[in-house]
Amino acid sequence: MELLTPSEMADADRLAIAEATTADQLLERAGRAVADVAARHPFNTPILVLCGTGLNGGDGFVAARILRERGYRVRLGLLGPASALGGEVAYAAEKWGQPVENALALSFPREGIIIDALLGAGLSRDIGGTLAGLVERINASGLQVIAVDLPSGIDGATGQIRGVAVKARETVTFFRRKPGHLLLPGKLNCGAVRVADIGIADNVLATIRPRTFVNQPDLWQPGFPHPEPAGHKYARGHLVVLSAGIEGTGAARLAAKAGLRVGAGLVTVASPSDALAIHAASLDAIMVRRCDGPEGLAVLLEDARRNAFVVGPALPPDEETRAKVDLVLSSSRAVLIDAGALSAFAAERIHFIATLRAALGPVVLTPHEGEFARVFDDIAGKHAAKLDRARAAAEATGAVIVLKGADTVIAAPDGRAAINANAPPTLATAGSGDVLSGLIGGLLAQSMPAFEAASAAVWLHGEAANLFGPGLTADDLPAMLPKALAALASLRPS
Numbered sequence: 001m002e003l004l005t006p007s008e009m010a011d012a013d014r015l016a017i018a019e020a021t022t023a024d025q026l027l028e029r030a031g032r033a034v035a036d037v038a039a040r041h042p043f044n045t046p047i048l049v050l051c052g053t054g055l056n057g058g059d060g061f062v063a064a065r066i067l068r069e070r071g072y073r074v075r076l077g078l079l080g081p082a083s084a085l086g087g088e089v090a091y092a093a094e095k096w097g098q099p100v101e102n103a104l105a106l107s108f109p110r111e112g113i114i115i116d117a118l119l120g121a122g123l124s125r126d127i128g129g130t131l132a133g134l135v136e137r138i139n140a141s142g143l144q145v146i147a148v149d150l151p152s153g154i155d156g157a158t159g160q161i162r163g164v165a166v167k168a169r170e171t172v173t174f175f176r177r178k179p180g181h182l183l184l185p186g187k188l189n190c191g192a193v194r195v196a197d198i199g200i201a202d203n204v205l206a207t208i209r210p211r212t213f214v215n216q217p218d219l220w221q222p223g224f225p226h227p228e229p230a231g232h233k234y235a236r237g238h239l240v241v242l243s244a245g246i247e248g249t250g251a252a253r254l255a256a257k258a259g260l261r262v263g264a265g266l267v268t269v270a271s272p273s274d275a276l277a278i279h280a281a282s283l284d285a286i287m288v289r290r291c292d293g294p295e296g297l298a299v300l301l302e303d304a305r306r307n308a309f310v311v312g313p314a315l316p317p318d319e320e321t322r323a324k325v326d327l328v329l330s331s332s333r334a335v336l337i338d339a340g341a342l343s344a345f346a347a348e349r350i351h352f353i354a355t356l357r358a359a360l361g362p363v364v365l366t367p368h369e370g371e372f373a374r375v376f377d378d379i380a381g382k383h384a385a386k387l388d389r390a391r392a393a394a395e396a397t398g399a400v401i402v403l404k405g406a407d408t409v410i411a412a413p414d415g416r417a418a419i420n421a422n423a424p425p426t427l428a429t430a431g432s433g434d435v436l437s438g439l440i441g442g443l444l445a446q447s448m449p450a451f452e453a454a455s456a457a458v459w460l461h462g463e464a465a466n467l468f469g470p471g472l473t474a475d476d477l478p479a480m481l482p483k484a485l486a487a488l489a490s491l492r493p494s
C-alpha cells in the first residue's frame with residue numbers, strides 16, 4: 001500500500017478535481033468521514049470542533065455541520081479571523097451558519113470530544129506562540145481528540161513534532177496514509193488511524209508514482225520464494241553465516257536458524273577453530289565449517305554455490321572483520337552486513353562507502369540508529385528525518401538500508417522506501433537483530449531481490465513476534481517462523 005507525502009496528496013487532490021470531482025465535494029466527503037467517526041460516540045457527547053483557516057479547518061466546518069444536523073451539541077472555535085477564510089472553506093463556514101468562537105479564548109467543556117481541525121497537510125513551520133498554548137491546553141484537557149488528517153503539529157512527511165503537537169485518540173485521514181502516521185514520534189500522537197475514501201480514484205497514483213510504502217506483503221509477495229513443488233534444496237541457495245569466536249557464538253546460530261527456516265536450501269556456520277566444537281554440538285541441520293581469519297573465508301568463497309553471506313553478528317569491530325567484509329563484498333555474493341561489521345568501519349567511513357559502491361552483488365545493511373550515526377555521521381547530521389536518512393545512505397552506498405527501530409525504514413538506492421508497521425515492542429530483545437540478519441540472508445540466498453528480501457524479512461520478524469506474544473526471546477523467533485510463513489501464505493493471492 002502506498003503512502004503519500006502531503007505534497008503528493010495535494011497532487012492527488014488536484015488530479016481528482018481535474019478528472020471527476022470538485023474541491024467542494026472533496027471537502028464535504030472529508031468532513032463527513034470525520035463526522036462519521038465522531039458519531040460513534042454516544043449521542044449526548046458534547047463536541048468541540050477547533051478549526052484553522054485552511055482546508056483542514058474546512059473539514060472541521062463540514063464535520064461540525066453534519067454532527068449538529070445529527071443532533072449532537074457542537075461548539076466551534078476558529079483560529080484567526082473569519083475574514084481569512086476563502087474559497088470552499090468560506091462556503092463550508094457559511095453552511096455551518098452557527099456561532100463561531102475564538103479558538104484561543106474559549107472555555108473547554110469538562111467532558112466530550114475535541115475535533116482537531118487546526119492544521120493538517122499545510123503545516124509549514126514549527127508551532128509557537130498562542131497556538132502552542134492552545135495545543136498544550138488540548139493535551140492537558142483530558143478530552144478525547146479526533147484529529148483531522150494529522151494531529152496538528154505532526155509533519156505528515158516525516159512524523160516529526162514541529163514545536164508541539166496534539167495527542168489524538170483517533171486520526172481520520174483521506175485516500176492513503178502519510179509517512180507521518182507510521183513514523184515516530186508522529187505514530188504515537190495519531191492513535192488509531194482510519195483511512196477514509198473521499199472519492200479519489202486509485203488511477204491518480206499512476207501519475208504521482210509514490211516511492212514510499214507501508215511494509216505489507218502486497219509490496220513483495222509476488223517475488224517471495226514460496227517453496228515450489230518441483231524445487232530442491234540446491235535451487236534454494238546456500239547461506240553462510242560468519243561466527244565470532246568462543247565467547248560470541250549464539251548470534252551466528254540465531255541467524256543461521258532463521259536463514260534455514262525462511263527457506264535457504266543449505267546453511268553453514270563458518271566458525272573460528274576455537275568455537276567449532278560448540279557449534280557442532282548444538283547444530284544438526286545447519287552445517288559447520290572451519291573458518292579462521294580472512295584466509296579461511298577466502299577458502300569458503302572458492303565454492304560459488306555459497307551464494308549469500310551474513311557478516312557481523314557478534315563480530316568484533318576490528319581490522320580482521322573489516323578484511324572479511326572487504327573480501328565478501330568483492331566476491332559478487334549477496335551480503336548482509338550488520339552489527340560488528342558496521343561498527344568496524346566507524347573510522348574507515350570513506351573506504352566503506354567506496355567498497356559498498358564497488359560491490360558487484362546485492363548488499364543489505366541493517367544498522368540501528370547508533371550504528372547508523374557511527375558509519376554515516378555526515379548523513380545523520382544532515383537529515384533529521386529517518387526516512388531521509390535511510391534514503392540518503394542507500395543512495396550514497398548503492399546498498400539497501402534497513403534502519404532499525406520501532407518504525408524500521410527499508411530504503412533502496414533507487415529511492416523506494418518501506419516503513420514497517422507490525423513490530424511489537426517485545427522485539428527489542430537481545431539477539432533479535434541477529435535473527436533479522438539471518439532472515440534477510442536466507443531470502444538473499446534464494447535470490448529474492450535485496451529491497452524485497454529486506455522488507456519481507458522485517459515483516460516476518462514482526463509477524464513471528466506478534467504470533468508468539470509476551471515473554472518473547474530471540475530464541476523463540478526462528479521457532480515461530482513456520483506460523484509467520486503460514487500467515488504469509490494465507491495472504492497469497494490465489
Ligand SMILES: NC(=O)C1=CN([C@@H]2O[C@H](COP(=O)(O)OP(=O)(O)OC[C@H]3O[C@@H](n4cnc5c(N)ncnc54)[C@H](OP(=O)(O)O)[C@@H]3O)[C@@H](O)[C@H]2O)[C@@H](O)CC1
Pocket residue numbers: 010013014023026027030031052053054055056057058059118119120121122123124125126127128131148149150162174198
Ligand atoms: N487538498 C484538498 O483538496 C483536500 C484537502 N483536505 C484537507 O486539507 C488539508 C490541507 O489543507 P491546506 O493545504 O489548506 O493546509 P492546512 O493544513 O489547513 O494548513 C494551512 C494553514 O496553516 C497555516 N500554518 C501552517 N503552519 C503553521 C504553523 N506552524 N503555525 C500556524 N499556522 C500555520 C498556514 O498559514 P500560512 O503558512 O499561510 O501563514 C495556513 O493558513 C488536509 O490536511 C486535509 O485535512 C481534505 O479536505 C480533502 C481534500
Ligand SMILES: [K+]
Pocket residue numbers: 056116117118119120147148149150151152
Ligand atoms: K489536524
